[in-house]
Amino acid sequence: MTRITVTVDGTSYSDEVEPRMLLVHYLREAVGKTGTVIGCDTSNCGACTVHLDGRSVKSCNVLAVQADGHEVTTIEGIAVNGELHPMQKAFHECHALQCGYCTPGMILQAIDVLNENPHPSEEEIRVGLEGNLCRCTGYHNIVKAVQQVAGQDSPVEQPEGATAGVQS
């Protein structure tokens, strides 16, 4: 067992972990961040994507011990004071999710794509999301959501709440 100290969504955790433990298992099982999910065992699907020191990583592809001393942000930590992140709002507005299983990873990857390149072309968005699989949406509305966020300099102005009855 190895002792690690990791900050997850702003809270510091100190734990003994098996050296072989994956970060995704640490997040789900030790920290209780079940918003981050597992979709594969070959690092292909991206469902487990989180931010490590502000850059996206597949948390099934990082050992928990590698996160020692670092900062992890999950889907549960991107809304600030109850205000959804613009990317979360855009996913809701653009109907960029159906079953929602890929969504946490997809949102975190999409944020990373725009952090790298705030005004990407459709092609650049698509290539940027290539490591994240979605079986439900056909990606059409996911791309649209990212474009919507990219098109706005300030955080998107959207009516509050998920069921506020916004019409297109």
Next chain:
Amino acid sequence: MTAVDDRPEAQSAEIGKARRRKEDQRLITGRTKWTDNIHLTGMLHLAMVRSPLAHATITNIATDGARSASGVMAVFVGADIADIQGLNITAWPVTADQKSPDHLPMVLEHVAHAGEIVAVVVARTAAEARDAAELVDVDYDELPAVLDLKEAATDAVLAHPSLGTNKSAFWQLDSKEGGTGEDVDEAIAKAREDGIVIEREYRQQRLIPAFMEPRSTVVDPTGEQVTMWSSTQVPHILRFCIAATTGLPESKIRVIAPDVGGGFGGKLQTTPEEFVTLAVARKLGRPCKYTETRSETMVSGHHGRDQWQKLTLSAEKDGTVTGLKVELLADLGAYAAIVGGGVPVLGAWMYNSIYKFPAYRFNTTNLYTNKTWVDAYRGAGRPEATFAIERIMDELAAEVGVDPLTIREQNWITHEEFPFTSVAGMTYDSGNYEAATAKAKELFGYDELRAEQQERRDSNDPVQLGIGVSTFTEMCGLAPSRVLGSLNYGAGGWESASIRMLATGTVEVITGTSPHGQGHETAWSQIVADRLGVPFENVEVLHGDTQIAPKGMDTYGSRSLVVGGEALVLAADKVIEKARPIAAHLLEANIDDLEFASGSFSVKGTDKGIKLTDIALATFAGHNLPDGVEPTLDADATFDPVNFSFPHGTHLCAMEVDTETGATKMRKYVCVDDIGVIINPLIVEGQVHGGLVQGIAQALWEGAEYDEQGTLVSGSFVDYTLPTAADTISFITDHTTSPATSNSLGTKGVGEAGTIASTPAVVNAIVDALRPLGINDITMPCTPERVWTAIQSAGSNQSEPTPTEVQPHFEEGSGNQDDPGTATQGAGQ
């Protein structure tokens, strides 16, 4: 009909509105309840030991090493749970004499496909269970495996030696015998004399549903009812099957489908893993969890498609079709799954599609192999049918030398002809193929793209352009119970709903459907809000728990809205009728003078009125109700449809094909679907997009491949190539609307439309690009390698020529046996 049916237009404020989904809030913030997120005190974890061999007899299982490993509570082999493990049954023996080998959740001796569960390790943590599973030592006697579908048909090697044959069943639909059409053999014989006969064989490759959430099951056996949470589309069917086969009374079982991460048919199964987890939890008296790895999903969750399709189409010289004969070989895999042999049968009514064929015969031979079982995958039988007919209609167009849309128009049912009874005996209630096609052509820029195609052909451009057409229909809304009964299906096709009017003004809606991404919570709220005149926000939709929603037939086959939505309407109308006498009493009015509109009863010609929600409160109090009235407004309804619904659409696809490399690129995709009345256009669009990509993926990328030992070599996301955002494009989607007449909302269903229609559109486009080279087929998935190989051998026929010995009804030397390279010049010009 009740008075609510003539409410003013303005009351349909919700239906048709692009409401953002209620479901999203928890999904975008990670506050989800996937089965694998559930953690119960004292819970144990399971790891399965699976057979690496496709066909074998187990001679010994040594479990000592595993039993003594750290944290291991128990190791079970088949014999240890044989008394309570139950059976994974098929609900649809398609014929009375269908052969269905018993599918035990954990095998006792005989392994029929790689991935079958042979032992289970139970430990304190999932990691300990997996570690210990490595220590279980199984000895096998390997048996010869039958893996190829055509070889299976010869019975040379048997998947289940005890059955004596690989044949599960033979099923036929014949228009002459059924009295719905003429004799197909006569039509073909006549066409051989002085018409056109086209004969083709198509391969529907094996696919993997690949929902993103791996399956997971948690069982808590510690209460009076055993509770099972499972990542399933079918909690109600699962409960039924557990009760029917394990000895647990149905009343002792509660099944919950919490948040479920996609299904596409892949989770309409009752699985060995669910039954093994249940058995282990009951044996140990402790809560147990099993969550599969993706590699386990791939090898153990059921697959889809996997058919050989042989078609003979006869036509007059002008292209008017006179007959269609279909012969299928369908691979069921190692066992008949829950729908199982019914999947190819579901295609029987769809090969004739939107066309007026006078004569038709459909035969399917369902076979067992030593591969993963096969069952419904998005479309289930109907994508296969649509692919084959839409491919062969293109071949007919090429033979006649006309545009593929022309040949379709010449043969399709015109919109004046509805309702139309098809040659397969289905009555299509509504449709307008002309309107959908006209709209699609315009959005696509059909004529411009045809002109560009011609230019590229004329200039010998290395990148050729192909245009693919697919004018499809499907039968949705499964299903009228009587029809299911006549087909020997084991259950009904009704759906149920309940509405509870709460005292404080909000409404609980209980549905027997079980959504897993479809947005029922939102769409059902819209329907009920309109019907009862209550705010959308005040409606709460509950589902997926047999304790909360005790009756249901669950979600698959584009049935939820068409069948379940109508149950909602019936329940809402009952609520209104229950409220009516109470309203009359409270308003001191004559019941006949009451009108219900916008959520209120009013007295005609006065300004007196009372809101439905106020009546709910008055009923809750019960202080002042008319004599003899039951003090509740709550209502249950069950709807059994009288007919299927028949969505249709026209899909157009432009593909660029690099003739030097075989690479293909989608240039444009337009679809105009007629799915009847749309409840929520946003949700509909999403269903279409996702469906399109699944169908396109079959055409271009996906395929479950086995090696000669029967090992699934595309057994992970490394090798099973799901499309990514970078592989796909943005689509142009639109609609025409001819309301269904089989339900009061006019809905038809949309879950499968995109998948059914898109596969042939893509392949038709690729073939269209290459037809001048003499190419008339590319086997799916149309990988660059296959396209390139076809181009290299162009003129010499198809990329993978069909061996003649499997084509017994193809007559040597008949007119259509010409080299298609010369016979089909001028297609699509």
